[in-house]
Amino acid sequence: MDPLRRSPSPGSTSSQPSSPRTPPCEMLGRQVGIEAVLDQLKIKAMKMGFEFNIMVVGQSGLGKSTMVNTLFKSKVWKPTLQGLGVPTPQTLQLQSVTHVIEEKGVKLKLTVTDTPGFGDQINNDKCWDPILGFINQQYERYLQEELLITRQRHIPDTRVHCCVYFVPPTGHCLRPLDIEFLQRLCRTVNVVPVIARADSLTIEEREAFRRRIQQNLKTHRIDVYPQQCLDEDVNDRVLNSKIRDRIPFAVVGADREHLVNGRCVLGRKTKWGIIEVENMAHCEFPLLRDLLIRSHLQDLKDITHNVHYENYRVSRLNASHALPRGPGWVNLAPAPGSAPAPPRPTRVRVRTRASSSPED
Amino acid sequence: NEELRNLSLSGHVGFDSLPDQLVNKSTSQGFCFNILCVGETGIGKSTLMDTLFNTKFESDPASHNEPGVRLKARSYELQESNVRLKLTIVDTVGFGDQINKDDSYKPIVEYIDAQFEAYLQEELKIKRSLFNYHDTRIHACLYFIAPTGHSLKSLDLVTMKKLDSKVNIIPIIAKADTIAKNELHKFKSKIMSELVSNGVQIYQFPTDEETVAEINATMSVHLPFAVVGSTEEVKIGNKMAKARQYPWGVVQVENENHCDFVKLREMLIRVNMEDLREQTHTRHYELYRRCKLEEMGFKDTDPDSKPFSLQETYEAKRNEFLGELQKKEEEMRQMFVMRVKEKEAELKEAEKELHEKFDLLKRTHQEEKKKVEDKKKELEEEVSNFQKKKAAAQLLQSQAQQSGAQQTKKDKDKKK
Numbered sequence: 194m195d196p197l198r199r200s201p202s203p204g205s206t207s208s209q210p211s212s213p214r215t216p217p218c219e220m221l222g223r224q225v226g227i228e229a230v231l232d233q234l235k236i237k238a239m240k241m242g243f244e245f246n247i248m249v250v251g252q253s254g255l256g257k258s259t260m261v262n263t264l265f266k267s268k269v270w271k272p273t274l275q276g277l278g279v280p281t282p283q284t285l286q287l288q289s290v291t292h293v294i295e296e297k298g299v300k301l302k303l304t305v306t307d308t309p310g311f312g313d314q315i316n317n318d319k320c321w322d323p324i325l326g327f328i329n330q331q332y333e334r335y336l337q338e339e340l341l342i343t344r345q346r347h348i349p350d351t352r353v354h355c356c357v358y359f360v361p362p363t364g365h366c367l368r369p370l371d372i373e374f375l376q377r378l379c380r381t382v383n384v385v386p387v388i389a390r391a392d393s394l395t396i397e398e399r400e401a402f403r404r405r406i407q408q409n410l411k412t413h414r415i416d417v418y419p420q421q422c423l424d425e426d427v428n429d430r431v432l433n434s435k436i437r438d439r440i441p442f443a444v445v446g447a448d449r450e451h452l453v454n455g456r457c458v459l460g461r462k463t464k465w466g467i468i469e470v471e472n473m474a475h476c477e478f479p480l481l482r483d484l485l486i487r488s489h490l491q492d493l494k495d496i497t498h499n500v501h502y503e504n505y506r507v508s509r510l511n512a513s514h515a516l517p518r519g520p521g522w523v524n525l526a527p528a529p530g531s532a533p534a535p536p537r538p539t540r541v542r543v544r545t546r547a548s549s550s551p552e553d
Numbered sequence: 554n555e556e557l558r559n560l561s562l563s564g565h566v567g568f569d570s571l572p573d574q575l576v577n578k579s580t581s582q583g584f585c586f587n588i589l590c591v592g593e594t595g596i597g598k599s600t601l602m603d604t605l606f607n608t609k610f611e612s613d614p615a616s617h618n619e620p621g622v623r624l625k626a627r628s629y630e631l632q633e634s635n636v637r638l639k640l641t642i643v644d645t646v647g648f649g650d651q652i653n654k655d656d657s658y659k660p661i662v663e664y665i666d667a668q669f670e671a672y673l674q675e676e677l678k679i680k681r682s683l684f685n686y687h688d689t690r691i692h693a694c695l696y697f698i699a700p701t702g703h704s705l706k707s708l709d710l711v712t713m714k715k716l717d718s719k720v721n722i723i724p725i726i727a728k729a730d731t732i733a734k735n736e737l738h739k740f741k742s743k744i745m746s747e748l749v750s751n752g753v754q755i756y757q758f759p760t761d762e763e764t765v766a767e768i769n770a771t772m773s774v775h776l777p778f779a780v781v782g783s784t785e786e787v788k789i790g791n792k793m794a795k796a797r798q799y800p801w802g803v804v805q806v807e808n809e810n811h812c813d814f815v816k817l818r819e820m821l822i823r824v825n826m827e828d829l830r831e832q833t834h835t836r837h838y839e840l841y842r843r844c845k846l847e848e849m850g851f852k853d854t855d856p857d858s859k860p861f862s863l864q865e866t867y868e869a870k871r872n873e874f875l876g877e878l879q880k881k882e883e884e885m886r887q888m889f890v891m892r893v894k895e896k897e898a899e900l901k902e903a904e905k906e907l908h909e910k911f912d913l914l915k916r917t918h919q920e921e922k923k924k925v926e927d928k929k930k931e932l933e934e935e936v937s938n939f940q941k942k943k944a945a946a947q948l949l950q951s952q953a954q955q956s957g958a959q960q961t962k963k964d965k966d967k968k969k
Contacts, residue, residue, distance in 0.1 A: 225605070225606055225633060225818070226818065226819075227584075227631065227638050227822060228633050228634055228636050229823040229824070229826070230584060230636065230638075230822075230826045230827055231576050231579075231580065231636060233825070233826060233828070234572075234576055234579060234827055235573075235575075237762075237827055237828075238571070238572050238575050239572055243568070243571050245568075265560075265562070265566055266562045266563045266564040266565075266566050267560040267561060267563060269560065293559050293560070294559070294562055294566070295559070296565070296567075298569075299568060299571055299572060301568050301571070342843050346835050459564075482566075482567065483567070486566060486567050486568050487567040487568070488574070489574075490568065490574060491571065491574035492574070492578070495578060495684075499683075503681070507679050507680055511679060
C-alpha cells in the first residue's frame with residue numbers, strides 16, 4: 194500500500210517546496226472511482242486491437258510451420274514440403290504472412306516470419322545476417338516513423354517481438370551454428386529456444402539435453418527470454434525463474450486431430466501411440482503456448498519496445514554522428530536493406546540475399 | 554482491415570487474456586494524471602480538488618496580494634484498491650487579482666509549454682527512458698467560472714482562447730450554490746453560446762465508442778458543470794454526507810438535484826480519464842511537437858527529393874552550430890591575442906622607462922661616488938700633509954731636546 198506521499202513536481206516553472214509533513218496513508222475507497230481507468234484502458238485496447246510479430250528460425254524439417262499452426266490453432270502456414278525435385282534455395286529467404294485473428298472480442302494482428310533455408314547450406318557462415326538485417330530493418334522503419342514531424346497517431350509496429358529458435362533434437366548439446374546464432378540474436382531480439390520434434394527423445398534424454406543446453410547457454414553468456422537482468426521485482430523473478438528452469442521447452446507440433454479416449458485432441462499418430470500435443474506428460478507445448486500467448490505476450494512486446502528498440506535507437510543515433518550511414522555498422526548486418534516498397538498486407542515476401550548491397 | 558485475411562480459430566488459443574495482460578502491466582507501473590485549475594483566488598479550487606479526490610490536500614489559502622500569476626504544482630500519490638495514481642494538481646495563484654490582467658494568461662501558457670518541452674526533450678534524447686518517465690503534461694484544465702449569473706468575463710474568454718489548443722478545457726461554474734436554479738439554466742446557455750461564438754474549443758467527451766457514447770452525450774448537455782465543493786460532512790437523514798450548511802438549508806454536494814458535482818466526477822475520472830490522457834498525448838502534444846520542430850527548421854518529406862530525416866537535419870544543424878561555435882572561439886581567441894599584445898607593448902614601455910630610470914640613477918650614483926672619492930682623496934692628502942708636518946715637528950722637537958740634553962751635559966763637563 195503506497196503511503197500518501199508528496200513529491201516535488203519535476204519540470205514546473207514555479208513550484209512551492211513541498212511541506213515536510215506527510216499526511217497519513219489513506220485508501221480512497223470506491224468513492225472516487227480511479228479504478229475505472231482500468232476498464233477505460235481495456236475498452237481502448239480492445240478497440241485498437243493488438244499486434245504481435247513472431248519469427249521462427251530453424252533448419253528445414255524441424256516442424257516450424259506446423260508449430261505455428263498449432264500455436265494459433267489455424268492454418269497460418271501451409272506446411273512446406275521439400276520434395277526431391279525441388280532444389281534447396283541458394284540463399285536465405287524470409288517470408289512473412291499477416292493474419293487477423295479474433296477471440297472473445299479481442300482482435301490480434303499476427304505476423305509470422307519464416308526463415309526457410311536457414312542452416313541448410315553447406316557453408317552456413319553468416320547465415321544470420323539476413324535475419325539480423327530484417328530485424329534491424331523493422332526497427333529502422335519504426336524509428337523513421339517516430340522521427341517524422343507529422344506522426345501518425347498509432348505507428349504500425351512491425352518489429353519482431355519474439356524469435357522462436359528450433360534446436361534439432363540431437364540429444365547432445367548445442368551445435369556451433371546454434372551458439373553463434375543465439376549469441377548474436379539475443380542482443381537484438383527476444384529469443385525463445387525450443388527443442389523441436391521432441392517426440393524422438395525420451396523423457397530422461399530430454400532432461401539431460403535440456404540441462405546440457407542450459408549449461409551451454411550459461412557458458413556462452415547467452416541471455417534468452419525471459420532475461421534475468423530485466424526482472425523487475427520479486428514476483429517477476431520467482432515466476433520467471435520457474436520458466437527459465439524449463440527452457441528450452443521440448444515441444445511437438447501437430448495440426449491433426451485424433452480421437453483419444455473419446456476426446457478429440459491434437460496429436461501425432463504413430464504406430465506405437467498417439468502423442469498428444471497438449472498433454473504435459475507428453476511434451477511441453479502448453480508451456481510454450483502459455484509463455485508466448487497467455488501470460489507473456491504483452492511483456493514480450495514491452496521488452497522489445499523498451500529495451501531492444503531503445504538499444505537500436507541509441508546505437509543508430511550515435512552512429513549517425515560519427516559514421517556515414519552505410520554498411521559500416523558495428524556487428525550489424527548490412528544497413529537497412531533497400532526495401533523496395535512497403536509490404537503488401539496479404540502475402541509478404543521479403544527477399545534479402547546473404548550478401549546485401551550497401552545502401553545509401 | 555479488409556486486406557488482411559481473417560483466420561478462423563479451431564480452438565481456444567488464449568490471447569483473450571491480452572487486455573488483462575496490458576492492464577496488469579499498467580497497474581504495476583501506476584498512472585499519471587495532471588489537473589490544472591484556473592480560476593480567481595478564493596473561487597474554490599482547492600476545496601473542489603479535496604472533494605473530488607476525497608482527501609485533504611494540505612495547502613494554505615492564497616493571498617490576494619500576488620504581484621502576478623504564479624503556478625504552483627503539487628504531486629500526490631493516491632491509491633484505490635490496486636490502482637496507483639500519481640496525481641499532480643497545478644494551481645494558478647493570483648489569477649484575476651491584479652489591476653492590469655493583460656499578461657495573466659502568459660504564465661499558464663508558459664507552464665503548459667514547459668511540460669511539453671520537458672517531454673519532447675526526453676523523447677529526443679539518445680539514451681532515454683520514456684516508460685518510467687514521470688509525465689507532467691497537463692491532461693485536463695478545469696476552468697472555474699465565477700458565478701455572476703450574467704456571462705463570461707473577458708479575462709475568461711481571452712484565457713480560454715489561449716489555452717484551447719494546448720490543453721483539454723472543461724469549464725465549470727464554481728460556488729454554484731449562489732445561483733438560483735432558473736438563473737443557472739440561463740447562465741449556462743449564455744456561457745456556451747459565448748464560447749461557441751468566440752471559437753473556443755473546449756474538450757469534447759468522446760462519443761465514438763459505443764460503451765461510453767451514451768453517457769458522454771447525456772452529460773455534455775449539462776456543460777459547464779455547476780459544482781459545489783465541500784469537505785465538511787453534515788448529517789442528512791441517518792447518513793453523513795458532504796454538504797454545506799446554511800441557515801436556510803443544506804446544499805448536498807453529491808445530490809444531483811443540488812449541483813453537478815457527481816457529473817463532473819463521472820466525466821473527469823470514472824469515464825474519460827484515459828481519453829483525456831490520450832488526447833493530451835496524441836493531439837496537443839503532437840501539435841506542440843510539430844510546431845516546435847518546424848520552428849527549429851526541420852522538415853519532413855519533400856515530394857521529389859529524398860525524404861529528410863530528422864536525424865540528418867539535426868546533424869546539419871549541429872554542424873552549423875559547431876561551426877558557429879568555432880568561429881566565435883576564433884574571434885575570441887584573436888581578441889585575446891590582440892589584448893595580450895597590447896598589454897605586452899604597455900609592459901615593454903614600462904620596462905624601458907624603468908631601465909632609463911635605473912640608468913639615470915646609476916649615473917647619478919656614480920657621480921656622487923666620484924665626488925665622494927675626490928673628497929676622500931683630498932682628505933687623505935690633508936691627513937698625510939698633517940702627518941708629515943707632525944713628523945717634522947716631532948723631529949725638530951726631538952732635535953731640540955737632544956741639543957738641550959747635550960748642552961746640559963757639556964755644562965756638567967765644564968764644571969768638573
